[in-house]
Amino acid sequence: MNFKEKYDEYLKEFNTALERFCERLDCRPQILCDSIKYSLMLGGKRVRPVLALAVCDLLGVERRKVINFALAVELIHTYSLVHDDLPEMDNDDFRRGKPSNHKVFGVGNAVLAGDGLLNTAYSILLKECKKGVEYVSAAEFICDCAGIYGMIAGQSADLLHENDESCDENTLNFIYENKTAKLIIAPAVIPSILSGGRCFSELKTFGHDLGILFQLTDDVLDVEGEFSQLGKSIGKDDAEGKYTSVGLYGLDGAKLRADVMAERCRTLLEGIDGDREFLIEFVDYVRGRKK
Numbered sequence: 001m002n003f004k005e006k007y008d009e010y011l012k013e014f015n016t017a018l019e020r021f022c023e024r025l026d027c028r029p030q031i032l033c034d035s036i037k038y039s040l041m042l043g044g045k046r047v048r049p050v051l052a053l054a055v056c057d058l059l060g061v062e063r064r065k066v067i068n069f070a071l072a073v074e075l076i077h078t079y080s081l082v083h084d085d086l087p088e089m090d091n092d093d094f095r096r097g098k099p100s101n102h103k104v105f106g107v108g109n110a111v112l113a114g115d116g117l118l119n120t121a122y123s124i125l126l127k128e129c130k131k132g133v134e135y136v137s138a139a140e141f142i143c144d145c146a147g148i149y150g151m152i153a154g155q156s157a158d159l160l161h162e163n164d165e166s167c168d169e170n171t172l173n174f175i176y177e178n179k180t181a182k183l184i185i186a187p188a189v190i191p192s193i194l195s196g197g198r199c200f201s202e203l204k205t206f207g208h209d210l211g212i213l214f215q216l217t218d219d220v221l222d223v224e225g226e227f228s229q230l231g232k233s234i235g236k237d238d239a240e241g242k243y244t245s246v247g248l249y250g251l252d253g254a255k256l257r258a259d260v261m262a263e264r265c266r267t268l269l270e271g272i273d274g275d276r277e278f279l280i281e282f283v284d285y286v287r288g289r290k291k
Contacts, residue, residue, distance in 0.1 A: 003281040014049040035105040035113035042096045052187035058274040061191040072121040076146045079117035138193040145182040154179025163241030167248040181211025206268040216258040219244045262287040
């Protein structure tokens with residue numbers, strides 16, 4: 001299969017699991033159920049679940065062992081987007097080309113939808129823990145990546161340093177490593193944890209560098225992208241005084257760093273035994289994406 005066919009295969013497998021989850025979701029009041037499903041089913045690249053399934057194939061791990069972890073990570077990612085769009089955060093009216101959750105259901109209900117997504121993700125992870133000690137380790141790793149030592153810390157720092165007079169590289173690295181990279185590291189290493197730790201260090205570093213690459217590309221797209229492709233507002237980083245690589249290094253500097261990070265990802269993969277072709281092309285896909 002070529003890259004697109006393989007990506008579509010992973011995407012179909014995950015979306016089937018997500019649709020099954022949404023079909024079973026039956027919480028009340030109805031607005032809570034509707035708002036959760038709305039954001040989950042807006043579409044998207046599903047980068048994190050696809051990454052998890054691809055690493056399964058690289059390591060020879062059965063995909064079924066990872067699918068619920070991939071679902072939990074996607075729920076956590078979706079909750080972060082719902083909250084990120086709120087007026088008190090990034091204040092964006094659009095997500096994936098559709099009105100943001102709070103524009104459809106109101107700010108209060110969007111907050112609760114995000115809370116519901118996060119809590120339900122943890123419920124999924126707790127159920128997985130019953131399967132064995134390696135499942136407990138995988139669940140714990142995801143929780144740490146999503147929590148106050150991971151994504152939440154990065155989001156907090158992102159808000160704290162809005163409109164700083166100057167950019168500091170250490171602060172930028174802290175924001176990117178936590179806000180974005182931690183939740184990409186998680187799906188990259190979960191198959192390793194479930195297989196007894198095979199290639200754990202290499203995959204953890206790969207996930208980190210891929211996450212930084214993803215954020216660097218986001219910074220560039222906020223300047224050069226188009227709403228019709230991105231599905232969200234353009235130019236908001238500069239307007240809101242966000243800490244970005246473009247602000248620190250300039251547009252060309254940010255692009256150069258993205259190229260360097262992509263090459264680091266490829267080099268890391270070349271040191272892992274197995275069929276690496278899809279993941280190498282996956283790196284190119286993240287670097288060249290337009291949305």
